[in-house]
Amino acid sequence: DIQMTQSPSSVSASVGDRVTITCRASQDIDSWLAWYQQKPGKAPKLLIEAASSLQTGVPSRFSGGGSGTDFTLTISSLQPEDFATYYCQQANRVPLTFGGGTKVEIK
Amino acid sequence: QVTLNESGPALVKPTQTLTLTCTFSGFSLNTRGVSVSWIRQPPGKALEWLALIDWDDDRYYSTSLKTGLTISKDTSRNQVVLTMTNVDPVDTATYYCARIRHMDTGKYFDSWGQGTLVTVSS
Numbered sequence: 001d002i003q004m005t006q007s008p009s010s011v012s013a014s015v016g017d018r019v020t021i022t023c024r025a026s027q028d029i030d031s032w033l034a035w036y037q038q039k040p041g042k043a044p045k046l047l048i049e050a051a052s053s054l055q056t057g058v059p060s061r062f063s064g065g066g067s068g069t070d071f072t073l074t075i076s077s078l079q080p081e082d083f084a085t086y087y088c089q090q091a092n093r094v095p096l097t098f099g100g101g102t103k104v105e106i107k
Numbered sequence: 108q109v110t111l112n113e114s115g116p117a118l119v120k121p122t123q124t125l126t127l128t129c130t131f132s133g134f135s136l137n138t139r140g141v142s143v144s145w146i147r148q149p150p151g152k153a154l155e156w157l158a159l160i161d162w163d164d165d166r167y168y169s170t171s172l173k174t175g176l177t178i179s180k181d182t183s184r185n186q187v188v189l190t191m192t193n194v195d196p197v198d199t200a201t202y203y204c205a206r207i208r209h210m211d212t213g214k215y216f217d218s219w220g221q222g223t224l225v226t227v228s229s
Contacts, residue, residue, distance in 0.1 A: 004111075038154075043203055050213060067158040091213045094214070095156060101154075
């Protein structure tokens with residue numbers, strides 16, 4: 001199985017801050033990576049696919065990068081509605097696997 | 108509009124078999140490339156992928172759980188069913204079903220159900 005490791009597990013930040021989350025795959029997954037946002041009590045929401053392709057309606061302050069084994073999700077200017085938990089997921093092959101999540105909290 | 112809705116028991120006893128149903132609309136599991144997965148999330152923990160069934164009736168399972176899982180589909184009723192045998196309290200989680208739009212363009216979950224909380228307890 002491909003292991004996905006996210007860091008940090010949590011981050012405290014203020015509105016307007018730039019936040020970067022990293023995700024590392026245990027083997028090369030090319031650009032087959034997704035990022036999801038999950039708010040308490042809600043289902044995850046797909047933000048980014050193919051490592052850097054924003055879903056329709058996702059604000060442009062979100063961006064994704066990387067390929068191979070190392071990936072990033074960046075929020076350029078944190079907004080109140082962005083406080084949530086973020087997960088990466090490798091979409092290269094089954095069994096599909098998620099990272100452990102990064103909780104973005106209010107400082 | 109794509110929708111998915113999970114249903115099943117809220118409480119099951121240890122060693123019993125859990126059966127969950129995902130009823131969907133807005134797409135067809137007869138369409139080439141489409142698949143539906145089950146994913147779970149224990150309280151306060153991360154997402155865990157469990158199983159997938161695709162338009163061609165191919166089935167894939169979590170490596171660690173596959174001996175107790177079965178996924179099936181009823182395309183006429185737009186349903187996907189997951190059964191999990193011999194459940195344990197560690198299987199307490201919110202269970203989600205989710206769609207993959209096209210397996211060849213990336214196994215991304217673009218639509219999710221709202222989830223159903225299952226508690227395993229005697």
